[in-house]
Amino acid sequence: MPENRQLHFNLFLMGVGHHEAAWRHPRTDPAEAGSIAHFQRLAQQAEAASFDSVFLADGVEARSDGGWGLISHFEPFTLLTALAVVTERIGLIGTVSTGFSEPYNLARQFASLDHISHGRAGWNIVTSAGERSAQNFSRTANQEHAVRYERAAEFLDVVTALWDSWEDGALVLDRASGRFADAARVHDIDHVGKHFQVRGPLNIPRSPQGHPLLVQAGSSASGKAFAARWAEAVFTAQQTLEEGQAFYADLKRQAATAGRDPGHVKILPGIVPVIGSTEAEARRLDQELDELINPDRAVGVLSTVLGVDLTDHPLDEPLPPLPPVAEINGAKSRFELIRDLAERDRLTLRQLVGRLGGGRGHQVVTGTPEQIADHIERWFGQGAADGFNIMPPVLPGGLTDFTEQVLPILRRRGLFRDGYTGRTLREHYGLPRPAGRYAAA
Template sequence: MSEKRQLRLGAFLMTPGHHVAAWRYPDTEASQVLSFSFYKKLAQTAERGKFDMLFLADGYAVSEKFPEAISQTVTVRPEPITLLSALSAVTEHVGLAATVSTTYNEPFHVARKFASLDHLSGGRAAWNVVTSANPAEALNFNKDNHLLHSLRYERAEEFLNVVTGLWDSWEDDAFQYDKENAVFADRSKLHTLNHKGEWFTVRGPLNVARPVQGHPVVIQAGSSEPGKELAARTAEIIFTAWQTLEEAQYFYRDVKGRLAKYGRSHDDLKIMPGVFPIIGRTEEEAREKKAKLEELIPQEAGISLLSSLISFDLSPYPVDGPLPDLPELEQVNGGKSRFTLLKDLAEREGLTIRKLYQRIAGARGHREIVGTPLQIADQLEEWFVNGAADGFNIMPPYLPGGLEDFVDHVVPELQRRGLFRTEYSGTTLRDNLGLKRPAHSATSTVSALSQASV
């Protein structure tokens, strides 16, 4: 008898909350966005709720396109690997997922940092691979222009190959620690990558042992065509944004259907849409919270957020008018799937710029669920049992309250229904997610030939 299929939960900690007005919300600890004690409390709350992982987004620029928005929004947060490393010391079970861009980093450093975090945390590291959607980032890295979308994905694919290759520099049992015979490492188990590609030349080997999990868990968020293909080949979790059950089901079938051609099975990739829950003791209380948050959105901050999500500057247009004519998808060099989603939403519902930014100022294109803990559990269950999701990345509107409410009221309901764990079953993130530990490339027949050994 197999156990009932379990859903997976991520705690997406955008501080001090996902809603663009979160920092103005009563009780939100807005001044604590750089304080370790704040994050420690959040991490321990998520672990109390048996979440699979903490999830941190990242970006490499303060956008100055909308000067007023700078004063009205939270532009400063800790770098995710630094923060998650600190949190690894005060948690025991919860996974630690950091966003790191392949567009503005070097694979050697990225491989090394995640390998280090995986060792120090006892096998809890995950890498959310992004290609960066904000053109302002280029200007902080000696570049005049943001790399084109298609080139970013080419680079990302090669980047990932180099990183996983470097993680396999040493076989799992390479280290002997044999004091008597002076053998610290068995060098026949050291593999030098010697990668020479289009984007990178990286000799290796890595100066960190193979990670506890073999490879830290690989997460991707892109839902564009190249994003889906890269995910089907390499990702173990997809974090994605869908508004309706039908869209989510379509995406789920589409991506899962691409796995077989890469020799992967249905369970090797978990699809976890984002969910932005506004929780009330009654549905009315939840709706009041939502209205309160919308009321607190500073206008420039709303326009700025919407403009960045659709990669198009809306500031010249009347805020109570419709969206202007937007460029064709081919011209968009930001997040392509988010562009389409928001454009379709505005058209479908005939939203003005203001109505649209109010609509997305919390969930940012992800699914918003407003209601009681029971209603929220119902909606999560609906997607989970109907082939739309393997789990969810939970995006609390404000912190710490929004996470605490989820842990104290929604999680117990999911547990009652037998949909979610009551205790952590494994020791690594991979164990808890039900993902296989990858065999070392030199010991698996598939890719042994591509490895040059010393």
């Protein structure tokens, strides 16, 4: 690895914190989850700390009880546009599913966001695993796992072709001659495939980044193969250093096999930093949050994730036998992570929902600022991460703790920059701007 590597940090924005019970804790105001100003302040705070990007997860379903499954009040494009106008440098990444979108609309939306933000847009590509999601789109059940990734691959072929359908410089705007665009540099894509038929071209010129940054978060075998082909940043979840190292090495190897530069695939595990001035103080905050978890609701969420009804299972017993992962049509990698966590640490159902309450399977690191910095440096230096997806347990306080207490330590160690060196999201991640498929011609 290059000796002058610098950490990449993405701020994962979620309501008033990533802990399931954050909204019940006195350090938060749950009403802020519905406030644009709240998210604008968080984005500005992250930008002041030189974070590479902020990120919005999204789903197209809500739990029937109106509970934890409500990820956000806002859909990503609306909120990210509101963040774009109050920031100048930080990247803006949003989740949109290939399962419930059309390539033309999505390509146009992300190109628009890239223009509005002057080159700061990124797309987190998901295939959507939930049955409830499918039932909101005139389907009784979701597509099979393999079909979802097959559709996603064709979706990316279409979207990237549309982003390239206008060459750089095709927009002429010559008022004297009346020549608006160079028609020879605007191309139909004439895509006819199994899932999509799209003529093109896109009805917006090529955006500042050429292609908005492509991000991916699935860690199943299909997800990793897809990431190796397309992803430029990968948000992932591993519980141990050894698991992180194995994932990191495997994905970089697959990217090289796919003919890509492995250095152009940035791997950012999720981390929930629970920070205190002493270790005891940090553990006290962690315990306070865990004690606010509603076990019935948490078990309901876990049942949905695993695809196994646990609502009548005793809280103080281990999980019942789970089906083989091959039979799971949902999020296979998250299923395996939770199963392995429960088996490795011999957790009861009550203990498991407590462990998952902090970060839904992402690593929760509790300690002093120095201990958090040590953990980050260890993963970064020992081949498990290029940076981290920061998931504060409470917001905005958890972000303030991280930016004011942990980042200065990492800067003193020479691991994180003092300020931005570029203006676009691709420049922040050290990635090239795609030339476009018609550039050579």
